[in-house]
Amino acid sequence: MYLQIMEQVKQRITVGDWKPGDKIPSIRDLAVGLKVSVITIKRAYMELEREGVIVTRHGIGSMVADDTDLGQKLYQEELDLHIEEVAKLAALMGVSMDELKQRITEAVERLEGRV
16 A cells, blocks of 8 residues: 555656645655555555655644656656566567567557658
8 A cells, every 4th residue: 555655656756746845744744645544655655755756844744855856767767667577578478679669669659740
């Protein structure tokens, strides 16, 4: 559950709902809002802080880290995860490296309107 909460927080940052320096909901408020235990939210926030996504100041609360490239870094992490999944699926299907490269190239060209 805490991993899902971490992903939701990262998603809010990535899409720009929460910007660097913005306060995020307190552990207690988020626990009540999501109907999960305070311990679950606390673990998610501790992991997010360890990753440098948020910072917590005693007496002030938690906020998005001031890293101006945070949204881009989170997009890169998500892209890397998707690429790994594609590579695993291709390996299971016996797709060669050359064929995988070609299929990715074609997908990019379709998105760019070149095909």
